[in-house]
Amino acid sequence: MRAMLIDDEKPALMHLERLLRADGRIEPAALCMSAREGLERLAQEPFDAVFLDIGMPEMNGLEAAEYIQQAYPGIAILFVTAYSEYAVEAFELQAIDYLLKPIGAPRLRRTIDRLVPPGPETSDAADKGEAASSGSAAGTVSGLSDSIERTGGSPASSQSAPSKPSSNLEILMFRRLELADAQTGEPRPLKWRTAKVQELLAYLLHPGEQWVRRDDLIECIWPDVPMEKASTHLHTSVYQLRKMLKEWAPQMKLEYRQESYRLLRGGAAVDVERFEREGSSLLTLTDAPNRMPHLKRLLSLWRGGYLEHHDYEWAGARASELKRLRVQLALTLADWERQAGQYEEAVRLLSSLREEDPFAEGVGRLLMRTYADAGDQRGLRESYQLLRERLSEDLGVEPEQQTQQLYERLQHEQNAGSGRKRS
Amino acid sequence: MKPSVFPGKGMKKLRIYVLDGDEDACAITARMLTDYTDFELVGRSSDPSLGLQEIMRLGPDALFVETKFGSVSGLAFCEKLRIDLPGLRVVYVTATREYAIEAFEQQAFDYLIKPLSSERLARTIGRLRHFRGNVRF
Numbered sequence: 371m372r373a374m375l376i377d378d379e380k381p382a383l384m385h386l387e388r389l390l391r392a393d394g395r396i397e398p399a400a401l402c403m404s405a406r407e408g409l410e411r412l413a414q415e416p417f418d419a420v421f422l423d424i425g426m427p428e429m430n431g432l433e434a435a436e437y438i439q440q441a442y443p444g445i446a447i448l449f450v451t452a453y454s455e456y457a458v459e460a461f462e463l464q465a466i467d468y469l470l471k472p473i474g475a476p477r478l479r480r481t482i483d484r485l486v487p488p489g490p491e492t493s494d495a496a497d498k499g500e501a502a503s504s505g506s507a508a509g510t511v512s513g514l515s516d517s518i519e520r521t522g523g524s525p526a527s528s529q530s531a532p533s534k535p536s537s538n539l540e541i542l543m544f545r546r547l548e549l550a551d552a553q554t555g556e557p558r559p560l561k562w563r564t565a566k567v568q569e570l571l572a573y574l575l576h577p578g579e580q581w582v583r584r585d586d587l588i589e590c591i592w593p594d595v596p597m598e599k600a601s602t603h604l605h606t607s608v609y610q611l612r613k614m615l616k617e618w619a620p621q622m623k624l625e626y627r628q629e630s631y632r633l634l635r636g637g638a639a640v641d642v643e644r645f646e647r648e649g650s651s652l653l654t655l656t657d658a659p660n661r662m663p664h665l666k667r668l669l670s671l672w673r674g675g676y677l678e679h680h681d682y683e684w685a686g687a688r689a690s691e692l693k694r695l696r697v698q699l700a701l702t703l704a705d706w707e708r709q710a711g712q713y714e715e716a717v718r719l720l721s722s723l724r725e726e727d728p729f730a731e732g733v734g735r736l737l738m739r740t741y742a743d744a745g746d747q748r749g750l751r752e753s754y755q756l757l758r759e760r761l762s763e764d765l766g767v768e769p770e771q772q773t774q775q776l777y778e779r780l781q782h783e784q785n786a787g788s789g790r791k792r793s
Numbered sequence: 794m795k796p797s798v799f800p801g802k803g804m805k806k807l808r809i810y811v812l813d814g815d816e817d818a819c820a821i822t823a824r825m826l827t828d829y830t831d832f833e834l835v836g837r838s839s840d841p842s843l844g845l846q847e848i849m850r851l852g853p854d855a856l857f858v859e860t861k862f863g864s865v866s867g868l869a870f871c872e873k874l875r876i877d878l879p880g881l882r883v884v885y886v887t888a889t890r891e892y893a894i895e896a897f898e899q900q901a902f903d904y905l906i907k908p909l910s911s912e913r914l915a916r917t918i919g920r921l922r923h924f925r926g927n928v929r930f
Contacts (some may be wrong), residue, residue: 454894455890457890457893457894457896457897457904458890458893458904458906460893460897461893461896461897461903461904461905462913462916464916464920465897467897468893468894468897470894480900484900613910613912613913616910616912616913617910617912620912
């Protein structure tokens, strides 16, 4: 049985080689100092087993295993590592064993026992009627390429799965990242293994269905972690994300090609993208029919700033963009309401905008206009004074000239108007 | 009769037992396994001592088992079981990642994290089918 040993540390490689030679059942036929080197050798000659280190620069052992498992499903994968935390992933990668460094000869012997099954003379094997199949070691490990197809074609099978992910999926990115039912808007009760898994999903959704370079991912999500460790983190997170998606959003696919990742949504809509798309078209087509209910619906998508809850640094620029767009849309709606004589609605909307940003003079001006149109002199006066106080107390500035002039004009019109009314 | 003998591709059903101290979890796993028509759920229990008796009596091919039943360690439980049933394939189904290394030490067949996804279970099942004749690999 021929084995390949991959480890970026020479002493570790030599230690394992020595142990294998001492046992004699497995030939350490190739010693590689990187996963890349190992993959190149694998493409050239056949091996039965690969002993893989996990923590390695560039491509780590988990990534390499995933690749090997796909490309050469018959090869037995054994992890040899100082990390203890990836054993669950190792099971998922169908590894045959997971050895913690430093490896001792007795432990390795047990590994080899599993890899090189006892010959036909062993009574246990004969008992089980499998002697013929365990004759060659390569033959026995070749079974690793199992099919996951279900037999029997039971039509009811999918109904008893624990989760019933529907294809009506909506991705919510306002305030916090959530996957929701498109019909009810009800968020699915996702359990994120780590905050980084969630950030990874957010980051992959951020640019649309575009390829994202692996290095950019690492730089943004694990900026302060050494490269080697960061790439292990990335791999683990990708793994966990794929697992989550399979369960909760099976139409979404996370692809990897040429050092880049891409997330295909399988048709699931993203609230933020809809907001951007329909929002900007509403701003240009201001005379569209049903524009008011449409705009109201659109504004109701806003559950808070873009990924605001998570405070991701890379999301900041788009968050500001979206905030601007939202204020612009809300002002547009308030102005339509004012023109339609729906003063209360307009005041309510503008007051809530003012609460979020008390210095926004655009909001203040429209509020004054609305009060003036409604003939509410007190509201007009108070809204101007409030804006003025906030600006002078908190920022130490006067309202813009435009605001002052507007106030004076509205004030004047009101006095004239009410004078007329009184007379 | 030796229940563990599957010569060649004889279409004898693979026999599974489910043991989980949490009755609901036990039922969920058992229900998910019923999706596979070439597998037979021979029994299930949420009581380890009752389970032990049944497993010894039935001699299943595979055992889906928690890593803990109250204060009883599922790994210790299986370690003992392996002496009597050396061909038994142990698949841990658990909420904790804690015992995965030990599971490897024990040559467990697989280690699944709760909540169990049907996708992941399908892979375990596929491998069980594949290795039905062999001790493990």
